[in-house]
Amino acid sequence: MLDVGTVYLVAAGALLLAALAVGLRALVGVFREGRERSRKRREGELERYTMDPVYDREPPDSDGVAETPSTCPQCGADNDAEFTFCRECAAPLGPDP
Ligand SMILES: [Zn+2]
Structure with a gap:
């Protein structure tokens, strides 16, 4: 069974x-x-x-336009030039408007 x-x-x-x-x-x-x-x-x-x-x-972007990666003023992380905010800490990058 x-x-x-x-x-x-x-x-x-x-x-x-x-x-x-x-x-x-x-x-x-x-x-x-x-x-x-x-x-x-x-x-x-x-x-x-x-x-x-x-x-x-x-x-x-290879035609002479120098796009230097911007460094975050807050944490020092390297971000791409077109980034507006840091990818690590989201702090605003570049000159303030
Ligand atoms: Zn940062």
């Missing part, structure tokens, strides 16, 4: 195995897809990540 605990264990085990099988199939599918894509990219069949010429431009 099977008791409830054994039945529960068997049912839970079966469900776990089924879930594992489904997950494994999905993982194998993803893995195969990735290998196929990297092989195609190596052989030049696939396009680059982007063909957008905008993507190859320099960052906009």
